[in-house]
Amino acid sequence: MAVSARRGQPLTLEEIYMTTLRLVDAGGVEGLSMRKLAAELDVNPMSLYHHVRNKEALVRETCAVVAARLRLPADDGTPWQDQLRALGHAYRSLARSHPSLWSYVNGHPDLSRQENALWAVFNRILTAAGIPAEDLVRTRRVLYSFVSGFLTAETSGLLVELEGTVDADSAFEVALDLIVAGLEARHSAVAGPPPELPSR
Structure with missing residues:
Protein backbone atom coordinates (compact mmCIF):
# COMPACT_ATOMS: atom_id res chain seq x y z
CA MET A 1 0.00 0.00 0.00
CA ALA A 2 1.46 3.34 -1.04
CA VAL A 3 2.28 5.89 1.66
CA SER A 4 2.63 9.59 0.95
CA ALA A 5 5.54 11.39 2.54
CA ARG A 6 3.25 14.37 3.06
CA ARG A 7 0.41 12.37 4.58
CA GLY A 8 2.50 9.93 6.55
CA GLN A 9 -0.21 7.30 6.33
CA PRO A 10 -1.41 4.88 3.67
CA LEU A 11 -4.29 5.54 1.31
CA THR A 12 -7.37 3.35 1.55
CA LEU A 13 -9.79 2.50 -1.22
CA GLU A 14 -12.65 3.81 0.90
CA GLU A 15 -10.92 7.18 1.21
CA ILE A 16 -10.21 7.29 -2.51
CA TYR A 17 -13.79 6.47 -3.52
CA MET A 18 -15.43 8.79 -1.00
CA THR A 19 -13.16 11.67 -2.01
CA THR A 20 -13.91 10.93 -5.66
CA LEU A 21 -17.62 11.03 -4.90
CA ARG A 22 -17.27 14.37 -3.13
CA LEU A 23 -15.38 15.85 -6.08
CA VAL A 24 -17.92 14.51 -8.57
CA ASP A 25 -20.79 15.91 -6.48
CA ALA A 26 -19.09 19.30 -6.57
CA GLY A 27 -17.86 19.45 -10.16
CA GLY A 28 -19.22 16.49 -12.13
CA VAL A 29 -17.33 13.58 -13.64
CA GLU A 30 -16.02 15.83 -16.40
CA GLY A 31 -14.31 18.04 -13.80
CA LEU A 32 -12.63 15.09 -12.10
CA SER A 33 -9.00 14.27 -12.80
CA MET A 34 -6.45 12.02 -11.15
CA ARG A 35 -4.36 15.12 -10.44
CA LYS A 36 -7.24 16.89 -8.67
CA LEU A 37 -8.00 13.78 -6.66
CA ALA A 38 -4.35 13.43 -5.66
CA ALA A 39 -4.24 17.07 -4.53
CA GLU A 40 -7.37 16.56 -2.46
CA LEU A 41 -5.86 13.47 -0.84
CA ASP A 42 -2.48 15.20 -0.40
CA VAL A 43 -0.56 12.54 -2.29
CA ASN A 44 1.58 12.35 -5.39
CA PRO A 45 -0.67 11.59 -8.40
CA MET A 46 1.38 8.47 -9.17
CA SER A 47 0.39 7.06 -5.76
CA LEU A 48 -3.19 6.68 -6.98
CA TYR A 49 -2.15 4.26 -9.69
CA HIS A 50 -1.15 1.75 -7.04
CA HIS A 51 -4.88 1.51 -6.25
CA VAL A 52 -6.78 2.29 -9.46
CA ARG A 53 -5.83 1.76 -13.09
CA ASN A 54 -7.16 5.05 -14.49
CA LYS A 55 -9.98 7.58 -14.21
CA GLU A 56 -12.47 5.29 -15.96
CA ALA A 57 -11.81 2.50 -13.48
CA LEU A 58 -11.99 5.00 -10.62
CA VAL A 59 -15.43 6.22 -11.68
CA ARG A 60 -16.64 2.66 -12.27
CA GLU A 61 -15.59 1.53 -8.80
CA THR A 62 -17.05 4.64 -7.18
CA CYS A 63 -20.35 3.89 -8.90
CA ALA A 64 -20.23 0.34 -7.55
CA VAL A 65 -19.65 1.62 -4.00
CA VAL A 66 -22.61 4.00 -4.26
CA ALA A 67 -24.85 1.34 -5.80
CA ALA A 68 -23.97 -1.06 -2.97
CA ARG A 69 -25.41 1.46 -0.51
CA LEU A 70 -28.77 1.51 -2.28
CA ARG A 71 -31.42 0.45 0.21
Missing part, protein backbone atom coordinates in the same frame (compact mmCIF):
# COMPACT_ATOMS: atom_id res chain seq x y z
CA LEU A 72 -33.19 -2.25 -1.75
CA PRO A 73 -36.49 -3.72 -0.49
CA ALA A 74 -36.17 -7.13 1.13
CA ASP A 75 -37.97 -10.22 -0.11
CA ASP A 76 -40.10 -10.41 3.04
CA GLY A 77 -43.58 -11.12 1.71
CA THR A 78 -44.55 -7.46 1.47
CA PRO A 79 -47.02 -6.87 -1.42
CA TRP A 80 -45.17 -6.27 -4.68
CA GLN A 81 -46.84 -2.87 -5.01
CA ASP A 82 -45.21 -1.70 -1.77
CA GLN A 83 -41.85 -3.20 -2.74
CA LEU A 84 -41.98 -1.44 -6.10
CA ARG A 85 -42.67 1.88 -4.40
CA ALA A 86 -39.79 1.28 -1.98
CA LEU A 87 -37.47 0.50 -4.89
CA GLY A 88 -38.56 3.66 -6.69
CA HIS A 89 -37.95 5.81 -3.63
CA ALA A 90 -34.53 4.24 -3.03
CA TYR A 91 -33.48 4.88 -6.60
CA ARG A 92 -34.77 8.46 -6.48
CA SER A 93 -32.89 9.05 -3.23
CA LEU A 94 -29.65 7.98 -4.93
CA ALA A 95 -30.28 10.29 -7.90
CA ARG A 96 -31.06 13.24 -5.65
CA SER A 97 -28.08 12.63 -3.35
CA HIS A 98 -25.55 12.35 -6.18
CA PRO A 99 -27.13 13.96 -9.26
CA SER A 100 -23.87 14.43 -11.19
CA LEU A 101 -22.79 10.82 -10.77
CA TRP A 102 -26.31 9.53 -11.44
CA SER A 103 -26.57 11.61 -14.62
CA TYR A 104 -23.22 10.28 -15.82
CA VAL A 105 -24.18 6.66 -15.14
CA ASN A 106 -27.55 7.17 -16.82
CA GLY A 107 -25.75 8.33 -19.94
CA HIS A 108 -23.39 5.33 -19.94
CA PRO A 109 -25.44 2.10 -20.17
CA ASP A 110 -22.36 -0.04 -19.60
CA LEU A 111 -22.12 1.44 -16.09
CA SER A 112 -25.82 1.09 -15.26
CA ARG A 113 -25.79 -2.57 -16.34
CA GLN A 114 -23.31 -3.43 -13.58
CA GLU A 115 -25.95 -2.77 -10.87
CA ASN A 116 -26.75 -6.49 -10.67
CA ALA A 117 -28.39 -6.34 -7.22
CA LEU A 118 -30.78 -3.61 -8.38
CA TRP A 119 -31.82 -5.54 -11.48
CA ALA A 120 -32.25 -8.77 -9.50
CA VAL A 121 -34.63 -7.07 -7.06
CA PHE A 122 -36.46 -5.33 -9.92
CA ASN A 123 -36.92 -8.67 -11.69
CA ARG A 124 -38.20 -10.28 -8.50
CA ILE A 125 -40.80 -7.56 -8.01
CA LEU A 126 -41.94 -7.68 -11.63
CA THR A 127 -42.26 -11.47 -11.41
CA ALA A 128 -44.44 -11.05 -8.33
CA ALA A 129 -46.51 -8.55 -10.32
CA GLY A 130 -47.25 -11.28 -12.86
CA ILE A 131 -44.86 -10.29 -15.64
CA PRO A 132 -43.90 -13.42 -17.63
CA ALA A 133 -40.22 -14.35 -17.70
CA GLU A 134 -39.95 -13.62 -21.42
CA ASP A 135 -41.19 -10.04 -20.86
CA LEU A 136 -39.07 -9.19 -17.79
CA VAL A 137 -36.19 -7.44 -19.55
CA ARG A 138 -38.41 -5.41 -21.87
CA THR A 139 -40.77 -4.36 -19.07
CA ARG A 140 -37.89 -3.49 -16.77
CA ARG A 141 -36.24 -1.33 -19.42
CA VAL A 142 -39.46 0.54 -20.16
CA LEU A 143 -40.12 1.29 -16.49
CA TYR A 144 -36.48 2.20 -15.86
CA SER A 145 -36.63 4.66 -18.77
CA PHE A 146 -39.86 6.13 -17.46
CA VAL A 147 -38.48 6.71 -13.95
CA SER A 148 -35.12 7.93 -15.29
CA GLY A 149 -36.91 10.47 -17.47
CA PHE A 150 -38.72 11.83 -14.43
CA LEU A 151 -35.51 11.99 -12.40
CA THR A 152 -33.63 13.67 -15.24
CA ALA A 153 -36.31 16.36 -15.35
CA GLU A 154 -36.23 16.71 -11.57
CA THR A 155 -32.47 16.84 -11.05
CA SER A 156 -31.93 19.21 -13.98
CA GLY A 157 -34.69 21.59 -12.90
CA LEU A 158 -36.67 20.92 -16.08
CA LEU A 159 -39.68 19.71 -14.09
CA VAL A 160 -40.06 23.16 -12.55
CA GLU A 161 -39.29 25.05 -15.76
CA LEU A 162 -41.99 23.23 -17.72
CA GLU A 163 -44.77 23.34 -15.17
CA GLY A 164 -43.96 26.23 -12.87
CA THR A 165 -44.00 25.39 -9.17
CA VAL A 166 -44.19 21.62 -8.82
CA ASP A 167 -44.28 19.47 -5.69
CA ALA A 168 -41.74 16.93 -6.92
CA ASP A 169 -42.56 14.50 -4.11
CA SER A 170 -46.25 14.44 -5.01
CA ALA A 171 -45.41 14.21 -8.70
CA PHE A 172 -43.19 11.19 -8.07
CA GLU A 173 -46.00 9.51 -6.14
CA VAL A 174 -48.25 10.02 -9.15
CA ALA A 175 -45.58 8.44 -11.36
CA LEU A 176 -45.43 5.43 -9.05
CA ASP A 177 -49.23 5.22 -9.00
CA LEU A 178 -49.24 5.09 -12.79
CA ILE A 179 -46.60 2.35 -12.87
CA VAL A 180 -48.42 0.21 -10.29
CA ALA A 181 -51.79 0.69 -12.00
CA GLY A 182 -50.25 -0.17 -15.37
CA LEU A 183 -48.70 -3.37 -14.06
CA GLU A 184 -51.95 -4.37 -12.34
CA ALA A 185 -53.89 -3.77 -15.54
CA ARG A 186 -51.34 -5.70 -17.60
CA HIS A 187 -51.51 -8.63 -15.19
CA SER A 188 -55.31 -8.67 -15.42
CA ALA A 189 -55.17 -8.59 -19.21
CA VAL A 190 -52.65 -11.45 -19.34
CA ALA A 191 -54.52 -13.52 -16.78
CA GLY A 192 -57.83 -12.97 -18.58
CA PRO A 193 -61.28 -12.71 -17.02
CA PRO A 194 -62.11 -14.99 -14.09
CA PRO A 195 -63.79 -18.26 -15.07
CA GLU A 196 -67.57 -18.24 -15.07
CA LEU A 197 -69.24 -20.12 -12.29
CA PRO A 198 -71.41 -23.02 -13.45
CA SER A 199 -75.09 -22.19 -13.47
CA ARG A 200 -77.31 -24.15 -11.17
Whole structure:
Protein backbone atom coordinates (compact mmCIF):
# COMPACT_ATOMS: atom_id res chain seq x y z
CA MET A 1 0.00 0.00 0.00
CA ALA A 2 1.46 3.34 -1.04
CA VAL A 3 2.28 5.89 1.66
CA SER A 4 2.63 9.59 0.95
CA ALA A 5 5.54 11.39 2.54
CA ARG A 6 3.25 14.37 3.06
CA ARG A 7 0.41 12.37 4.58
CA GLY A 8 2.50 9.93 6.55
CA GLN A 9 -0.21 7.30 6.33
CA PRO A 10 -1.41 4.88 3.67
CA LEU A 11 -4.29 5.54 1.31
CA THR A 12 -7.37 3.35 1.55
CA LEU A 13 -9.79 2.50 -1.22
CA GLU A 14 -12.65 3.81 0.90
CA GLU A 15 -10.92 7.18 1.21
CA ILE A 16 -10.21 7.29 -2.51
CA TYR A 17 -13.79 6.47 -3.52
CA MET A 18 -15.43 8.79 -1.00
CA THR A 19 -13.16 11.67 -2.01
CA THR A 20 -13.91 10.93 -5.66
CA LEU A 21 -17.62 11.03 -4.90
CA ARG A 22 -17.27 14.37 -3.13
CA LEU A 23 -15.38 15.85 -6.08
CA VAL A 24 -17.92 14.51 -8.57
CA ASP A 25 -20.79 15.91 -6.48
CA ALA A 26 -19.09 19.30 -6.57
CA GLY A 27 -17.86 19.45 -10.16
CA GLY A 28 -19.22 16.49 -12.13
CA VAL A 29 -17.33 13.58 -13.64
CA GLU A 30 -16.02 15.83 -16.40
CA GLY A 31 -14.31 18.04 -13.80
CA LEU A 32 -12.63 15.09 -12.10
CA SER A 33 -9.00 14.27 -12.80
CA MET A 34 -6.45 12.02 -11.15
CA ARG A 35 -4.36 15.12 -10.44
CA LYS A 36 -7.24 16.89 -8.67
CA LEU A 37 -8.00 13.78 -6.66
CA ALA A 38 -4.35 13.43 -5.66
CA ALA A 39 -4.24 17.07 -4.53
CA GLU A 40 -7.37 16.56 -2.46
CA LEU A 41 -5.86 13.47 -0.84
CA ASP A 42 -2.48 15.20 -0.40
CA VAL A 43 -0.56 12.54 -2.29
CA ASN A 44 1.58 12.35 -5.39
CA PRO A 45 -0.67 11.59 -8.40
CA MET A 46 1.38 8.47 -9.17
CA SER A 47 0.39 7.06 -5.76
CA LEU A 48 -3.19 6.68 -6.98
CA TYR A 49 -2.15 4.26 -9.69
CA HIS A 50 -1.15 1.75 -7.04
CA HIS A 51 -4.88 1.51 -6.25
CA VAL A 52 -6.78 2.29 -9.46
CA ARG A 53 -5.83 1.76 -13.09
CA ASN A 54 -7.16 5.05 -14.49
CA LYS A 55 -9.98 7.58 -14.21
CA GLU A 56 -12.47 5.29 -15.96
CA ALA A 57 -11.81 2.50 -13.48
CA LEU A 58 -11.99 5.00 -10.62
CA VAL A 59 -15.43 6.22 -11.68
CA ARG A 60 -16.64 2.66 -12.27
CA GLU A 61 -15.59 1.53 -8.80
CA THR A 62 -17.05 4.64 -7.18
CA CYS A 63 -20.35 3.89 -8.90
CA ALA A 64 -20.23 0.34 -7.55
CA VAL A 65 -19.65 1.62 -4.00
CA VAL A 66 -22.61 4.00 -4.26
CA ALA A 67 -24.85 1.34 -5.80
CA ALA A 68 -23.97 -1.06 -2.97
CA ARG A 69 -25.41 1.46 -0.51
CA LEU A 70 -28.77 1.51 -2.28
CA ARG A 71 -31.42 0.45 0.21
CA LEU A 72 -33.19 -2.25 -1.75
CA PRO A 73 -36.49 -3.72 -0.49
CA ALA A 74 -36.17 -7.13 1.13
CA ASP A 75 -37.97 -10.22 -0.11
CA ASP A 76 -40.10 -10.41 3.04
CA GLY A 77 -43.58 -11.12 1.71
CA THR A 78 -44.55 -7.46 1.47
CA PRO A 79 -47.02 -6.87 -1.42
CA TRP A 80 -45.17 -6.27 -4.68
CA GLN A 81 -46.84 -2.87 -5.01
CA ASP A 82 -45.21 -1.70 -1.77
CA GLN A 83 -41.85 -3.20 -2.74
CA LEU A 84 -41.98 -1.44 -6.10
CA ARG A 85 -42.67 1.88 -4.40
CA ALA A 86 -39.79 1.28 -1.98
CA LEU A 87 -37.47 0.50 -4.89
CA GLY A 88 -38.56 3.66 -6.69
CA HIS A 89 -37.95 5.81 -3.63
CA ALA A 90 -34.53 4.24 -3.03
CA TYR A 91 -33.48 4.88 -6.60
CA ARG A 92 -34.77 8.46 -6.48
CA SER A 93 -32.89 9.05 -3.23
CA LEU A 94 -29.65 7.98 -4.93
CA ALA A 95 -30.28 10.29 -7.90
CA ARG A 96 -31.06 13.24 -5.65
CA SER A 97 -28.08 12.63 -3.35
CA HIS A 98 -25.55 12.35 -6.18
CA PRO A 99 -27.13 13.96 -9.26
CA SER A 100 -23.87 14.43 -11.19
CA LEU A 101 -22.79 10.82 -10.77
CA TRP A 102 -26.31 9.53 -11.44
CA SER A 103 -26.57 11.61 -14.62
CA TYR A 104 -23.22 10.28 -15.82
CA VAL A 105 -24.18 6.66 -15.14
CA ASN A 106 -27.55 7.17 -16.82
CA GLY A 107 -25.75 8.33 -19.94
CA HIS A 108 -23.39 5.33 -19.94
CA PRO A 109 -25.44 2.10 -20.17
CA ASP A 110 -22.36 -0.04 -19.60
CA LEU A 111 -22.12 1.44 -16.09
CA SER A 112 -25.82 1.09 -15.26
CA ARG A 113 -25.79 -2.57 -16.34
CA GLN A 114 -23.31 -3.43 -13.58
CA GLU A 115 -25.95 -2.77 -10.87
CA ASN A 116 -26.75 -6.49 -10.67
CA ALA A 117 -28.39 -6.34 -7.22
CA LEU A 118 -30.78 -3.61 -8.38
CA TRP A 119 -31.82 -5.54 -11.48
CA ALA A 120 -32.25 -8.77 -9.50
CA VAL A 121 -34.63 -7.07 -7.06
CA PHE A 122 -36.46 -5.33 -9.92
CA ASN A 123 -36.92 -8.67 -11.69
CA ARG A 124 -38.20 -10.28 -8.50
CA ILE A 125 -40.80 -7.56 -8.01
CA LEU A 126 -41.94 -7.68 -11.63
CA THR A 127 -42.26 -11.47 -11.41
CA ALA A 128 -44.44 -11.05 -8.33
CA ALA A 129 -46.51 -8.55 -10.32
CA GLY A 130 -47.25 -11.28 -12.86
CA ILE A 131 -44.86 -10.29 -15.64
CA PRO A 132 -43.90 -13.42 -17.63
CA ALA A 133 -40.22 -14.35 -17.70
CA GLU A 134 -39.95 -13.62 -21.42
CA ASP A 135 -41.19 -10.04 -20.86
CA LEU A 136 -39.07 -9.19 -17.79
CA VAL A 137 -36.19 -7.44 -19.55
CA ARG A 138 -38.41 -5.41 -21.87
CA THR A 139 -40.77 -4.36 -19.07
CA ARG A 140 -37.89 -3.49 -16.77
CA ARG A 141 -36.24 -1.33 -19.42
CA VAL A 142 -39.46 0.54 -20.16
CA LEU A 143 -40.12 1.29 -16.49
CA TYR A 144 -36.48 2.20 -15.86
CA SER A 145 -36.63 4.66 -18.77
CA PHE A 146 -39.86 6.13 -17.46
CA VAL A 147 -38.48 6.71 -13.95
CA SER A 148 -35.12 7.93 -15.29
CA GLY A 149 -36.91 10.47 -17.47
CA PHE A 150 -38.72 11.83 -14.43
CA LEU A 151 -35.51 11.99 -12.40
CA THR A 152 -33.63 13.67 -15.24
CA ALA A 153 -36.31 16.36 -15.35
CA GLU A 154 -36.23 16.71 -11.57
CA THR A 155 -32.47 16.84 -11.05
CA SER A 156 -31.93 19.21 -13.98
CA GLY A 157 -34.69 21.59 -12.90
CA LEU A 158 -36.67 20.92 -16.08
CA LEU A 159 -39.68 19.71 -14.09
CA VAL A 160 -40.06 23.16 -12.55
CA GLU A 161 -39.29 25.05 -15.76
CA LEU A 162 -41.99 23.23 -17.72
CA GLU A 163 -44.77 23.34 -15.17
CA GLY A 164 -43.96 26.23 -12.87
CA THR A 165 -44.00 25.39 -9.17
CA VAL A 166 -44.19 21.62 -8.82
CA ASP A 167 -44.28 19.47 -5.69
CA ALA A 168 -41.74 16.93 -6.92
CA ASP A 169 -42.56 14.50 -4.11
CA SER A 170 -46.25 14.44 -5.01
CA ALA A 171 -45.41 14.21 -8.70
CA PHE A 172 -43.19 11.19 -8.07
CA GLU A 173 -46.00 9.51 -6.14
CA VAL A 174 -48.25 10.02 -9.15
CA ALA A 175 -45.58 8.44 -11.36
CA LEU A 176 -45.43 5.43 -9.05
CA ASP A 177 -49.23 5.22 -9.00
CA LEU A 178 -49.24 5.09 -12.79
CA ILE A 179 -46.60 2.35 -12.87
CA VAL A 180 -48.42 0.21 -10.29
CA ALA A 181 -51.79 0.69 -12.00
CA GLY A 182 -50.25 -0.17 -15.37
CA LEU A 183 -48.70 -3.37 -14.06
CA GLU A 184 -51.95 -4.37 -12.34
CA ALA A 185 -53.89 -3.77 -15.54
CA ARG A 186 -51.34 -5.70 -17.60
CA HIS A 187 -51.51 -8.63 -15.19
CA SER A 188 -55.31 -8.67 -15.42
CA ALA A 189 -55.17 -8.59 -19.21
CA VAL A 190 -52.65 -11.45 -19.34
CA ALA A 191 -54.52 -13.52 -16.78
CA GLY A 192 -57.83 -12.97 -18.58
CA PRO A 193 -61.28 -12.71 -17.02
CA PRO A 194 -62.11 -14.99 -14.09
CA PRO A 195 -63.79 -18.26 -15.07
CA GLU A 196 -67.57 -18.24 -15.07
CA LEU A 197 -69.24 -20.12 -12.29
CA PRO A 198 -71.41 -23.02 -13.45
CA SER A 199 -75.09 -22.19 -13.47
CA ARG A 200 -77.31 -24.15 -11.17
